[in-house]
Amino acid sequence: MKGSQPAEAQPKARQKRDPSIADSLTPLIAMVLLIASSLLIFGLDALDGPIQVALVASCLVAAAVALKNGHPWGEVQAAGQSAMASITSAVFILLSVGALIGTWNLSGTIPTLVSYGLHVLRPEWFYPATALICGIIAMSIGSSWTTVGTIGVGLVGIGSMLGVSPGIAAGAVVSGAYLGDKLSPLSETTILTAQLVKADVMRHIKAQAWTSIPAFGIAVVLFLVIGLFTSGSAQPPAPTSIELEKLDQVFLITPWNLLPLVLLVVLSVRKVSASISLFLAAVFAGISGAILQPRVFSGFVGADHLTPLGAIRATWLAMSSGFSAHTGIADIDRLLSRGGMDSMLLTLWLIIGAVTFGALLDELGLIRRLTDPLLARAKSRGGLYVAVFGSAFGLNIVAGDQYIALVLPARTYRAEFAKRGLAPTNLSRLCADSGTVTSPLVPWNSCGAFMSSALGVSTLLYLPFAFFNILSPLLSLLYGFTGFKIERTSETDLVTESDGAPDPSETSPEDDHH
Structure with missing residues (x-):
């Protein structure tokens, strides 16, 4: 055809080379230099x-x-x-956790956890108790992210009320959450790791216990020592009695506020996907909170009294942009004014x-x-x-x-x-x-x-x-x-495809x- 190029004149595809x-x-x-520069210039x-x-x-x-x-x-x-x-799954989980934190603050779930924790926990053994609580919860539900996004948030809030270090408290939460994640037969990462090497899941968990349990035992001892030596320097931002009184004035503190947490545990144990479990627990908190905390809900949307439409609006706002507290005590306001999908x-x-x-x-x-x-x-x-x-x-x-x-x-x-x-x-x-x-x-x-x-x-x-x-x-x-x-290696170490x-x-x- 007129104007067409001969075959040898056509551009050739570039040959791929193996990277050096x-x-x-x-x-x-480049990544190390760029990240180091950003940390040097902007700090945390x-x-x-x-x-x-x-x-x-x-x-x-x-x-x-x-x-x-x-x-x-x-x-x-x-x-x-x-x-x-x-x-994709991580995106939906993150957004669901943001929604859950917002509605759990609005509905009184997190304030109830904080109130009960302030009655029981003390600075000298707060860190080891936090690690143990998170370890038990994570082992029960097989999810470090869910544990941190629920119980962990409450425990760090309690720590701020008690005047302990937020960094150490968060370290205890993370330590406990990952102990449970590693040793739980419900954990997807535990199952996946065993599958990747074609090992039996329970044998994999038993093998992990030889490093996980000693490591966690040492961690608990370290947390206990730190707590004992630093408890005298813990300075609560406000007297605990005043904080408890203020929480009681703003929220109805009752075990019924913990129903969203119970629902979340049940859904997790029944292996409902994490994003769905978290989202349902967030929505349920809005429903139960509208019944138990009508004054908080109406105040959040600026209404004199709560209507069904107002309850929906409050829940929707808490899920999208978080809850905002105005108790008059700065530390409580800082603790509860969090959450929302946009925060993620x-x-x-x-x-x-x-x-x-x-x-x-x-x-x-x-x-x-x-x-x-x-x-x-x-x-x-x-x-x-x-x-x-x-x-x-x-x-x-x-x-x-x-x-x-x-x-x-x-x-x-x-x-x-x-x-x-x-x-x-x-x-x-x-x-x-x-x-x-x-x-x-x-x-x-x-x-x-x-x-x-x-x-x-x-x-x-x-x-x-x-x-x-x-x-x-x-x-x-x-x-x-x-x-x-x-x-x-022995015959029983390998799990073949025929074994399922x-x-x-x-x-x-x-x-x-x-």
Whole structure:
């Protein structure tokens, strides 16, 4: 045809090149420099936007490296789309938690928890009690996110009333929540980790107990020592009796206010998805609160008396933009004036940037270029354990999502563990200790961002006091070097496809720990 180009003149598709070590390191170095700069310039306020900007800029650097290596822009877009798909459940859980905090404050659920807690808890043993309470609740329902977003919020509020450190209180909440998440047979991450290495779930939980229980025991002792030595310096913002009297004046304090919490526990135990459970508990709090707290509801919407339409309006506002208290005591107002779906938008921005960055590194081959040399250099058992830990914790930092930090190391090192005669429960325990429990220690990780947003305490403030989350991976590494509680491969260690274990590559559970 006239004007057509000969075939040899047509533009050729660019050939893809495998990334070099420099290619893989460039986005990571850019991220470290950008995040460090934002922290240096803005301090803890960096989480209010500057770190999010740093993560988006890091995504652009990773995309530029991929384009340089011949990947078409369509592949870069597809990686970003897969990142968005991977956090769909987390988005709805975050929004549901925001709605729940708003309606639980409005309906008197959180004020009742705070009132009862002030009657029972004392500064000298507040920290260990907080860790134990959260551990029991999380083990019962199998969800660290639900535990933190409900009981954890109330306990941190009680701590502020007692004058204890919010950072240490949040560290105790996170420690207890992740103990329960790891050891509960209801936890999706526990089930997924066992499936990834083809191990029996109960054997995986039994193996985890050898690091989790000692780590939690040490954490409780540390919390008790801190409480005993700092209880004398605890300065409540206002006398407890005045706070209790004010709560009684504003809210009807009654066990009936705890019905939304009971509903949430029942739904969680019955394995209703986390987002649905949280949302239903938020709506139910609006219904029960309208009956039990009509004066609070009418005051919230500026009405003289409560009507059915006013109750709906109050619940809707609390779910969307949170509850606002005006008791006259600043600390109570600060505690109860929280929640709403819009309070989670900054956290969602953070998670979107972090997970997109991780997806670009993963799907464009940049992460594997760094993990393969680690495996090649892991000659001893201790070296292999360090490689797994470095991969999982590093992925929590650079990928911003604990699922990536669980799945990639489990798949990468599973064959090597089998080759060395190490039972799969060794790898499942190590992945859980390295991937699951360290995720809330990273501010831009989806777990760290959620904990900070729900508790109202910066990740960097509670990080030094999340003792369980720090001790668990250290004990796993110690076991790897010493050989203590290291199981060898046997016939019963493996769960075959015929036994009914689903293929991990086909498993896509809702993140119930979220």
